[in-house]
Amino acid sequence: MSTAVLERSGPTVRSADRTPRRTRYLSTGILLLGALYCLLPVAWVVIAATKGPGDLFTTFSFWPSVNGGFGYNISHLLEFRDGIFWKWAGNSLLYAGAGSLLSVAISVTAGYALAKYRFRGRETLFRCILAGVLVPQITLAVPQYLLMSKLGLVNSYWSVLLPSIISPYCIYLSRIYAAAVVSDDMLEAGRIDGAGEYRLAWSIGMPPMIPGMVTIFLLQFVAIWNNFLLPYIMISDDRHFPMTVGLFSMLNQGASQPALYSLVIMGAFLSVLPLIALFLFLQRYWRIDLVSGAVKG
Amino acid sequence: MAVLAAARPHRPRQRGGAAPYVLLLPALVLLVLFLIIPIGYTIWLSVRASRVTGGGLGLRTESFVGLANYVGAITDSAYAHSVLRMLGYGVIVVPTMLGLALLFALLLDSRGARLTSFTRLGIFLPYAVPGVIASLLWGFLYLPGVSPIRAAFEAVRLPAPDFLGSGSVLFSVANIGIWGGVGFNMIVLYTALRGLPAELDDAARVDGASELQIALRIKVPLIAPALVMTGIFSLIASLQVFSEPSTLQPLTDSISFTWVPLMTIYRDAFVNNDIYTAAAASVLLALGTLAVSLAVLSFLQKRAFGEDR
Numbered sequence: 001m002s003t004a005v006l007e008r009s010g011p012t013v014r015s016a017d018r019t020p021r022r023t024r025y026l027s028t029g030i031l032l033l034g035a036l037y038c039l040l041p042v043a044w045v046v047i048a049a050t051k052g053p054g055d056l057f058t059t060f061s062f063w064p065s066v067n068g069g070f071g072y073n074i075s076h077l078l079e080f081r082d083g084i085f086w087k088w089a090g091n092s093l094l095y096a097g098a099g100s101l102l103s104v105a106i107s108v109t110a111g112y113a114l115a116k117y118r119f120r121g122r123e124t125l126f127r128c129i130l131a132g133v134l135v136p137q138i139t140l141a142v143p144q145y146l147l148m149s150k151l152g153l154v155n156s157y158w159s160v161l162l163p164s165i166i167s168p169y170c171i172y173l174s175r176i177y178a179a180a181v182v183s184d185d186m187l188e189a190g191r192i193d194g195a196g197e198y199r200l201a202w203s204i205g206m207p208p209m210i211p212g213m214v215t216i217f218l219l220q221f222v223a224i225w226n227n228f229l230l231p232y233i234m235i236s237d238d239r240h241f242p243m244t245v246g247l248f249s250m251l252n253q254g255a256s257q258p259a260l261y262s263l264v265i266m267g268a269f270l271s272v273l274p275l276i277a278l279f280l281f282l283q284r285y286w287r288i289d290l291v292s293g294a295v296k297g
Numbered sequence: 298m299a300v301l302a303a304a305r306p307h308r309p310r311q312r313g314g315a316a317p318y319v320l321l322l323p324a325l326v327l328l329v330l331f332l333i334i335p336i337g338y339t340i341w342l343s344v345r346a347s348r349v350t351g352g353g354l355g356l357r358t359e360s361f362v363g364l365a366n367y368v369g370a371i372t373d374s375a376y377a378h379s380v381l382r383m384l385g386y387g388v389i390v391v392p393t394m395l396g397l398a399l400l401f402a403l404l405l406d407s408r409g410a411r412l413t414s415f416t417r418l419g420i421f422l423p424y425a426v427p428g429v430i431a432s433l434l435w436g437f438l439y440l441p442g443v444s445p446i447r448a449a450f451e452a453v454r455l456p457a458p459d460f461l462g463s464g465s466v467l468f469s470v471a472n473i474g475i476w477g478g479v480g481f482n483m484i485v486l487y488t489a490l491r492g493l494p495a496e497l498d499d500a501a502r503v504d505g506a507s508e509l510q511i512a513l514r515i516k517v518p519l520i521a522p523a524l525v526m527t528g529i530f531s532l533i534a535s536l537q538v539f540s541e542p543s544t545l546q547p548l549t550d551s552i553s554f555t556w557v558p559l560m561t562i563y564r565d566a567f568v569n570n571d572i573y574t575a576a577a578a579s580v581l582l583a584l585g586t587l588a589v590s591l592a593v594l595s596f597l598q599k600r601a602f603g604e605d606r
Contacts, residue, residue, distance in 0.1 A: 031405065036419075037476070038421075038479070042423075112320060113317040114317075122317075134586070134590050143342070162331065163331045165327055166324065168328070168332070197316035198319075222424065244428075247429065252547050254547070271430055276425050279421075279424075289488045292485045292527075
C-alpha cells in the first residue's frame with residue numbers, strides 16, 4: 001500500500017488551492033518548526049566538528065571555524081589510541097550488520113512456520129513470543145551477562161552478537177507479514193506437484209516476504225547500532241567496543257581532558273553519517289505499515 | 298490483546314511433518330538461551346544471597362533468603378527515588394512525544410501543508426541517531442561554555458537557562474527522549490493515516506466539515522490501533538531509560554549514579570557486586586513494566602474499540 005511513505009510527496013498536491021491561505025501557512029510553519037527542532041543538534045554537530053579544541057569553547061557555536069579545526073579533529077580522532085575509532089566503527093557495523101541479517105533469517109523462518117503450519121503448541125508458543133515483546137529486553141541484560149560469564153564468552157564479540165539476534169518483536173512482525181502475503185493456495189498447489197516443504201518455504205514463501213525482511217532488517221539494524229547497555233555491560237576490552245560505548249568512554253575521559261571534547265564531537269558527526277546514508281538508500285523499500293498495524297494477519 | 302495479538306486462527310494446513318519444528322528450531326534455541334533461561338536465572342538469583350558463614354573465617358556461601366532482596370530493593374530509598382524519576386520522565390515523554398508525532402502526522406496528511414518531503418525527512422532524521430550520540434549532542438547544547446542556546450540568551454542580556462541544574466535536568470533528559478522518538482512515531486502514524494480511504498475525507502468535506510474537525514473526529518479515531526501500538530512501545534522504551542542519563546552524567550553533578558532504576562541496577566550488579574539485589578530489582582522492573590503496559594493496553598482498547606473486542 002504505502003511502500004514509499006518517506007518518498008511520496010503526500011496528498012498536498014491535489015486541490016490545495018481550496019485550503020485557506022492562513023491554514024496553509026500555519027501547517028507549513030508548524031512542520032518547519034518541528035524540522036528545525038530535529039535538525040538543530042545535527043546542524044550544530046556539523047559546525048562544531050570544524051572547531052579544534054581551542055575554538056570550541058571560545059567561538060560562537062553556530063559559526064563554523066576555518067582555522068583547520070576540521071582537519072585537526074579528524075586526524076587526531078583517527079590517530080587516537082592507534083586508530084581505535086575505526087575499530088569501533090567496524091565493530092558497530094559487525095554487530096549491527098551480522099546481528100540484523102541473522103535476526104532476519106531466524107525471525108522470517110520462525111514467522112513463516114507460525115503463520116503457515118498448524119502444529120501442536122503453536123498458539124502457546126506465539127503467546128510466549130507476544131509476552132516476550134512486552135518484557136523489557138534490557139532488564140535481562142544482567143542475567144545475560146552472568147550467563148555469558150559462565151560460558152566464558154564475556155568480552156567477546158559473541159556476547160553482544162548472540163543476544164542481539166533474537167527479537168520476539170521481529171518474529172511477531174514476520175508472522176503477521178507471512179500470514180498476509182504468502183498464498184496458501186500456491187503452497188497447496190506446490191504440494192500437489194510433489195515439492196518438499198523446505199523447497200516450498202524457500203521458493204514460494206520467501207520471495208513475497210522480501211519487503212517485510214527489509215523492514216525487519218532496518219528496524220533491527222537501528223536497534224543494535226543504537227544499543228548501549230548490552231555492549232556496555234558485556235565488553236570491557238575497548239578494542240571490542242561498538243561506536244556508542246567507545247564515544248561514551250571518550251566523553252568520560254573528556255571530563256578530565258577537555259581537549260578530547262572536540263574529538264568526541266567529530267566522532268559523533270562521523271557516526272551519524274552511515275545510518276543516514278542507509279536510510280536514504282533503503283527507505284523506499286521498507287514497509288512501515290507493518291509496524292503501524294495496517295497489515296492484517 | 299486484539300492489537301498485538303493478530304492471532305486469529307486462519308486455517309493453515311495440518312501438514313509438513315517435522316518442517317514447522319525445524320524452521321522454528323533456531324528461534325526456539327535462542328529464545329530459550331537468551332530469554333527463558335535469563336528470566337529463570339534472574340528469579341532464582343533474586344531469592345538468594347551470598348552470606349559470610351563459619352564465624353569470622355569469611356567463608357562465603359550462597360543461600361536461600363526468600364523475599365529479603367525484594368524487601369531490600371523496595372525499602373532502598375535509592376530505588377524509590379529512581380522509580381519516581383523514571384515515572385516523571387515517562388509522564389513527560391510519552392504524551393509530549395506522541396502528541397507532537399500525531400500533530401506532525403496530521404499536518405503532513407492535511408491538504409494545506411507545503412514542503413512536506415523536507416519536513417518529514419527532517420523530523421524523522423533523529424531516529425537514525427543513537428541515544429548515546431543524541432545525548433552527547435544535546436549535552437553539548439546544554440553545557441555552559443559551549444551551549445549556543447545559553448550564548449543566545451547571554452547575547453540579549455537575559456539570564457541563561459541552567460539546563461543541567463537539579464531542577465531542570467529531568468526536563469533536559471526528557472527532551473532528548475522526545476527528540477529521538479518523535480520522528481519514528483510520526484512516520485508510523487502518518488502511514489496509518491495514508492492507509493485510510495480518501496473517500497472518507499472527501500465525504501466529510503462535502504458535508505462541510507473543517508480540516509480540524511476531519512482530523513479530530515474522523516482521522517484520529519480511525520488510527521486508534523496505531524496510536525495504541527506507538528503508545529505501548531513508547532511507554533516500554535521510556536521505562537527503560539538508561540543511555541541518556543548515563544551519557545549526560547559526566548557533564549553534570551545533578552545526575553547521580555542511581556538516577557533511574559536501570560542505573561541503580563547497574564550499580565548494584567557491577568559496582569557493588571550485589572547481583573542478588575540487582576536481580577530482584579530487575580524482576581520488579583520487568584513486572585512493573587508488564588503490568589503498566591497491560592493496564593494501559595486494556596484501558597486504551599476499551600476506549601478505542603468499545604467493549605466488544
